[in-house]
Amino acid sequence: MTEPRTVEIRVLRYHPQHDAQPAWQSYTIPFDDDTSVLQGLLYIKDELDGTLSFRWSCRMAICGSCGMMINGKPQLSCHTFLRDLLPGPVRIEALAHFPVERDLIVSAGGFVSKLESIKPYLIPREPRALAAGEYLQTPEELERYEQFSACINCMLCYAACPEYGLNADFTGPGVLALLQRYNADSRDGGRAERMPVLNAEEGVWTCMAVGYCSEVCPKRVDPAHAVNQNKATSAADYFLRFLRPKRDRHE
Amino acid sequence: MSESLRAPHPYVRSMRGWWRRDPFFVRYMLREATAVGVLVYAVILTTGVVRLAQGEDTWNGWRAALRTPWSVLLHLVLLVAMVFHALTWFEIMPKTLPAIFIGGRRVSAATITRGGWTAAVVACVALVALAWWWGS
Numbered sequence A: 001m002t003e004p005r006t007v008e009i010r011v012l013r014y015h016p017q018h019d020a021q022p023a024w025q026s027y028t029i030p031f032d033d034d035t036s037v038l039q040g041l042l043y044i045k046d047e048l049d050g051t052l053s054f055r056w057s058c059r060m061a062i063c064g065s066c067g068m069m070i071n072g073k074p075q076l077s078c079h080t081f082l083r084d085l086l087p088g089p090v091r092i093e094a095l096a097h098f099p100v101e102r103d104l105i106v107s108a109g110g111f112v113s114k115l116e117s118i119k120p121y122l123i124p125r126e127p128r129a130l131a132a133g134e135y136l137q138t139p140e141e142l143e144r145y146e147q148f149s150a151c152i153n154c155m156l157c158y159a160a161c162p163e164y165g166l167n168a169d170f171t172g173p174g175v176l177a178l179l180q181r182y183n184a185d186s187r188d189g190g191r192a193e194r195m196p197v198l199n200a201e202e203g204v205w206t207c208m209a210v211g212y213c214s215e216v217c218p219k220r221v222d223p224a225h226a227v228n229q230n231k232a233t234s235a236a237d238y239f240l241r242f243l244r245p246k247r248d249r250h251e
Numbered sequence B: 001m002s003e004s005l006r007a008p009h010p011y012v013r014s015m016r017g018w019w020r021r022d023p024f025f026v027r028y029m030l031r032e033a034t035a036v037g038v039l040v041y042a043v044i045l046t047t048g049v050v051r052l053a054q055g056e057d058t059w060n061g062w063r064a065a066l067r068t069p070w071s072v073l074l075h076l077v078l079l080v081a082m083v084f085h086a087l088t089w090f091e092i093m094p095k096t097l098p099a100i101f102i103g104g105r106r107v108s109a110a111t112i113t114r115g116g117w118t119a120a121v122v123a124c125v126a127l128v129a130l131a132w133w134w135g136s
Helices: A037-048 A109-117 A139-143 A146-150 A162-166 A173-183 A191-199 A212-216 A223-240 B023-054 B056-066 B069-096 B109-135
Strands: A005-013 A023-031 A067-070 A073-076 A090-093 A100-102
Touching: A005 A037, A023 A037, A037 A090, A073 A212, A109 A173, A139 A146, A146 A173, A173 A191, A173 A212, A173 A223, A191 A223, A212 A223, A212 B023, A223 B069, B023 B056, B023 B069, B056 B069, B069 B109
Parallel strands: A005 A090
Antiparallel strands: A005 A023, A067 A073, A067 A090
16 A cells, blocks of 8 residues: 655644744645645644644635735645645645634624625615516626625635735625625615715725735635726726716715 | 733834835836826927027037937836836726726727737837838
8 A cells, every 4th residue: 555645734833822923933744746735724623733723614615714925825625735736845824814713714894894884785766566576687787786696705816915915904706706696686775875885095996906815715606806896896886976966976 | 900001002013124025015116107208208308499499500510419329228118117007007997997887898908908019019100100101
């Protein structure tokens, strides 16, 4: 029988009550062609060091829990394979730009409050009786928002966004992409309620168009497209308000 | 609870040197830096207009200054910066436009970018041809 292949994994560890700052810790683990980085971490937790902390759930790139910096890039650890990171060592740390709670776990509270602020649900244009049946959309109407609806809230785009790292108040790529998802939906009538978030200094105008958010997105949501096309929308909203009746203004 | 335990506090990492952390950020900074090249060339051209207004001697002096080796070198550097600026400008152009549909089909980002590059090349060739024709 051949010896199992092994690879070194270095994890940036932090204990909020013991440590003044994070420090690297090294582990050597066996792996195979189908071993994901997440499985490698689970091996460490089960066999080598039960104190290692990280979030995970579905193991198939849909729950958005296991995002982390793998060799400096924001990636889903269930979606990244050790065979592609040879010869190692593989460096793993918590998602960049977020405060580290412990080891690979970051504070997601700020992200969640921003998500709530954009009302990420359909706000019907007018009351509609059940008897009226389902809404109908053309393929074009669907395509206008469909890619943005693929967001899994994994926050990789925030870890890719230097502007968010420099200014944590920035609403950020993921939430602005979801804002666009609802604003672009022909069934939705909540645009006026979301425009103040989009128009704010911390809304689209904080974006410097780096574009790395769209590169790292595991679901091809293209948040940079959602944010940057809304700079024109926001500018139009600002200037056209002088032509609108007062009750329809969004400032 | 042990005496040595501190109150839990989340650790915030520094952003110092962030743009060197990934080649993507380096390229972004390079793209943004080429905007300085646009400014420099605008200053050179504006100086030419001012010199022209001051009279023939100063105008000829400005033209002579353009022919010095340092000026030629600067213009070569500016040309490279402008080409990079134009390429990357049109690369991000699809991000800034709303989804465009022609005949019910969405125009791809790559098509928009290629359209931008084509327009830039056509405009440059037309401008050079016009200047050539005017000068001859």
